[in-house]
Amino acid sequence: MLRFFLRRAMESLITIIVIVSVVFLVLNLSGDPIRMMASPTASAEEVAELRAAFGFDKPLVLRYGDFLAQISRLRFGDSISTRQPALRMVLQRLPATLLLAFTALAIATILGIPLGMLAAVRRGKAADTAAVLVSMMGQAMPVFWIALLLIFVFGVMIPILPPSGYGTFAHLVLPSISIAIFLLAGIVRVTRASMLEVLQQPFVTVVRSKGLEERIVLFKHALRNASIPVLTQLTLQMRFVIGGSVVVESVFGWPGVGQLLAQAAYGRDYPVVIAATFFIALFILAFSMMLDLAYGLVDPRVRIWH
Amino acid sequence: MSDAAKKPLLEVRNLRTVIDTAHGTFPAVDEVSFVLERGAVLGVVGESGSGKSMLALSLLRLLPGKGRIESGEALLDGRNLRALSEREMRGVRGRRIGMIFQEPLTSFDPLYTIGDQIAESVRKHLGLKPRQAREKAVELLSTVGIPRPDLACDEYPFQFSGGMRQRAMIAMALAPDPELLIADEPTTALDVTIQAQILELLAKLQRERGIAVLFISHNLGVIAEIADEVMVMYGGQVMERSEVVRLFDAPAHPYTQSLLEARPALDRAPSRLRAIPGQVPSLESRPAGCPFHPRCGRAMDICSRARPSRSFLGSGQEVACWLQGAGNAFQTHARASGAGGES
């Protein structure tokens, strides 16, 4: 188990290096941030000075080396637009993003797993049909569309929730539901399918043949077996949570890393983009390691074989 | 319980289990009747698809979604299992009737230890605390011949070999001390040497515990080793029922005779009894009259028109065949309701 985690940590490190390197390259090849920073009337000397101040006067390879050395010490430099340390800007916004992501995830799993189970147990009945329909709709609607719809309905038509902002519980509701709906749809679909498959397996009949209650059949045996594909689904959906949060944070004016990243990318604020990307990658990797741990807890075959 | 003690342990009367398919409703178990006394072993033999598993699952009321018992009764100590509530039925499953399944690999939940899966039924039926239940599980694992049972108890099914898993399955079924054990092809999925060991173990435990067994197999050789009495099934119906020696010496039904002829000379390889000419008809295309008539070398006119009733040949032998010259046709439900494709 320990070796397994060391290996995963190594993989994560490499993944992060690759991601930030790609971002570095894209940023450096797609335009000159100094040109955008400097005022249009700046003289050539002034531009060169700025360039030197930010280290943009060196060749790309050298800059890449410096870049990796700095990143490895968590030095991301100052924001080009605000002149504040990029690291601090990202860290300030990290809690808001984590709050949003985990609330959405919690809503989606806490509702999605029982709904998926119910649909499977009531296969073909009304509850099942409803669950399948809702899940299909949830997956078909783009997240910004859901977000706008929610703002329109609950912020404008029936104004009971703040359509944007941050600070109170009420502010959290609409953005987290926007992300949760899509996640929920996927979780319902996967839970239902995997539950149906597990309930077909011979060991379920064996458990029943021992005279055990349906509660034990469903929750102790079937659900645990069915949860393995659900964990996989969660791993896959994590990328969406991040993508979704960039959109949702911008739509709802939620001061998270996603919104910061969108602004920084638009303004070519190179240090901030790198820092935000770095933490988003770190977050995804930490989350997928948590899920790996969950696999091990659920399935002894994973635990014992690794 | 002195009253119940006089009654046979299990008495099945005209049991009929149907399955709903896309083409209609068809009987998988068709008017089956038999008696199983305490401590006796009844073998059930028949080709694939003859309804053996459906019969077993009907007794436990664990039919797959599309199956249901349509008529007849199954009396355990004189108590009709069909009339029990689901809750009462859970008290019968495992506790009074244990079941062993064919596939030892897929019969265990892969995520729990063998010990836990044995203990869970002991805890429910015998009301033991987790510690005592574990001790009981260890004891049972040792009874069925699993080496180092205290360690094996905490191992997962995937860490067991096929033969060991089937031993553990036997331990699990016997854990709450049932009076009746249903073994549905318990050795079919195993290789030949292991088969013999498992069979020996079952026979030994059966003798020691005086437990009654309904032993299902498609292999007459296996049945011969363990059963007192044999019931031959075909197309969901009982063709012949007889004491085991008599069945081998004087089979009365043409189907039983074909089964015996199709048996490999030295009964070693798990034979699938392919040598009988013709094919087992599918559930939806069972013929009217005697279900065996399209494959029977001695079929007569009447065989395709009416279903033969049971004749009793003395010393408990029972045959359903027109050759026995029995009287009237058996009035089956199928004909009355127009189901089963009969005309």
Ligand SMILES: Nc1ncnc2c1ncn2[C@@H]1O[C@H](COP(=O)(O)OP(=O)(O)OP(=O)(O)O)[C@@H](O)[C@H]1O
């Ligand atoms: N879940 C099901 N749905 C539809 N038909 C089924 C189902 N299970 C069994 N049947 C049909 O019921 C009939 C009896 O099947 P059963 O499993 O009882 O046969 P069996 O004698 O146990 O055969 P085997 O030796 O292959 O185990 C067969 O024709 C089979 O096709």
Ligand code: SF4
């Ligand atoms: S009833 Fe007729 S078809 Fe059926 S076994 Fe007897 S002789 Fe053969």
Ligand SMILES: [Mg+2]
């Ligand atoms: Mg079977």
